[in-house]
Amino acid sequence: xxxxxxxxxxxxxxxxxxxxxxxxxxxxxxxxxxxxxxxxxxxxxxxxxxxxxxxxxxxxxxxxxxxxxxxxxxxxxxxxxxxxxxxxxxxxxxxxxxxxxxxxxxxxxxxxxxxxxxxxxxxxxxxxxxxxxxxxxxxxxxxxxxxxxxxxxxxxxxxxxxxxxxxxxxxxxxxxxxxxxxxxxxxxxxxxxxxxxxxxxxxxxxxxxxxxxxxxxxxxxxxxxxxxxxxxxxxxxxxxxxxxxxxxxxxxxxxxxxxxxxxxxxxxxxxxxxxxxxxxxxxxxxxxxxxxxxxxxxxxxxx
Numbered sequence: 001x002x003x004x005x006x007x008x009x010x011x012x013x014x015x016x017x018x019x020x021x022x023x024x025x026x027x028x029x030x031x032x033x034x035x036x037x038x039x040x041x042x043x044x045x046x047x048x049x050x051x052x053x054x055x056x057x058x059x060x061x062x063x064x065x066x067x068x069x070x071x072x073x074x075x076x077x078x079x080x081x082x083x084x085x086x087x088x089x090x091x092x093x094x095x096x097x098x099x100x101x102x103x104x105x106x107x108x109x110x111x112x113x114x115x116x117x118x119x120x121x122x123x124x125x126x127x128x129x130x131x132x133x134x135x136x137x138x139x140x141x142x143x144x145x146x147x148x149x150x151x152x153x154x155x156x157x158x159x160x161x162x163x164x165x166x167x168x169x170x171x172x173x174x175x176x177x178x179x180x181x182x183x184x185x186x187x188x189x190x191x192x193x194x195x196x197x198x199x200x201x202x203x204x205x206x207x208x209x210x211x212x213x214x215x216x217x218x219x220x221x222x223x224x225x226x227x228x229x230x231x232x233x234x235x236x237x238x239x240x241x242x243x244x245x246x247x248x249x250x251x252x253x254x255x256x257x258x259x260x261x262x263x264x265x266x267x268x269x270x271x272x273x274x275x276x277x278x279x280x281x282x283x284x285x286x287x288x289x290x291x292x293x294x295x296x297x298x299x300x301x302x303x
Contacts, residue, residue, distance in 0.1 A: 013058040013142070016149040017100040026103065030158040033105030034148070034166060040098040045090040047283060049248040051203075053103045054173055055079040056137065056145045060099025061092040064132070067235030071134040078141065080173060081132045082106070082181035083196050084203040085234060086244040102145060104169055108185045108196070114171050115183065122175060122183055131233045135178035144169045191229045194219040198230065199241075206245045207269040212238055247283050250276070254292040261288035 021027050021038035029036060037055070045065065061074040066087040073079040093099035115122060148165040151157040174182050184192040198215050215238065216226035230238050250264040259267065265276035280288050 013056075013146050013149065014100055016146065016153070017058050017102065018098075020149065020152060021100060029152050030155060031152065031162045031166065033107075034152070034162070035103045035105075036149075036152075037101040037103060038098055039091050039093045040095050042093055043089075043091040045088050046285075047086060047244070047248070048089045049084070049086040049245065050081050050103075051084050052081050052106045053079075054106060054169060055081075055101060055103045056141070057099065057101040058145075059093075059097060060101075062089055062099065062101075063092075064089045064134075066132055069130075069132070069235075071132065073134045076137055077134045078137045078173075079132065079134050080178055080181060082185055083131045083199045083233065084245075085131055085199075086236070086241070086248060087132065102149060104148075104166055106170055106182060108193075110167070110170055111174060111182050111185050114167070114174055118175075122179070130181055133178060133181065135176070138172075138176070141169065141172050144172060191221075192233065194221070195226075195229050195233045198226075198238075199234070202238075202242055203245060206242065206249055207267060209269070210238075210242055243279065244283070246270070247280055250280065250288070251284065251291060251295075254288060255295045261292075264288070 017036060017038075020029075021036035024039050025037075027036040027038065033053075037057075039060070045063075055073060056078045057074050059075060061072060062079075063070065063072045064079070064087050066085070071079070091099050144165055148162065148169065151161045151165060170182075173179050181192075184190060185196055198219055201215070202210060212226070213223055216223045219226055221229065227238060230236075230241070234241050236244065246268040250259075250261075250268045253259040253264045253267060254261065261277060261280075262273045265273045268276075270276040277288055280291070284291050286294065
């Protein structure tokens, strides 16, 4: 029965992920774009940033917030993000029952290839697609996730079987009721497709000064129309979105790359280190040094 959810037999995916995901946070795998997720303690609501992806949770629960949207993803529901998106998230987990999951990256190229291979074209949403949403986890999708994590245990299986299973997972989401936002990526001239490309450019070139008029022109929109469609997708004005991405990137550089607040500020495009520190504290609720120390301490405790 296709609509049977993974809660019917969650043990296998939990067992497989528990054996691979050793450190808290996102763990890289042998497959580009595929990451394992683990968190050994509950986390209060706070800012996060995800790349376009399909997120399947085997154990634990996460609740996301974007504007007035609230969405829960857990062993019964998976998450789809069609654009790079900062939002707020809280996690229910414990050392005895850590949150375990897998994130599979999606790209417009893969979506376009799959849609071109289909004999019957799928409808592309004409209204405003949701950039992020949680959906019931079906048995075929759960089975594919199990096979993907099984393949990740072997270098050869990961190399030969992994890409095809990733393609299968993307296909199953794309063709389901929840696939509208992904299908919209294949319509390059739609407002959603145009905003998606602008978001990816900001995400990739976050340290480069951004001219909103240029972005609007490249999207074929007036500045006011671009601003309105941008906010409809992200729940954030363009400049606020850019600032949020820069702050997330800077925090990652300080925690994982050993950068100081001053060097991270410069690398993400801030001309003033003091302005960076003020905006960082306002956004994360702590100074750059305190936030970095807290996150490093958490990682050390769980190592």
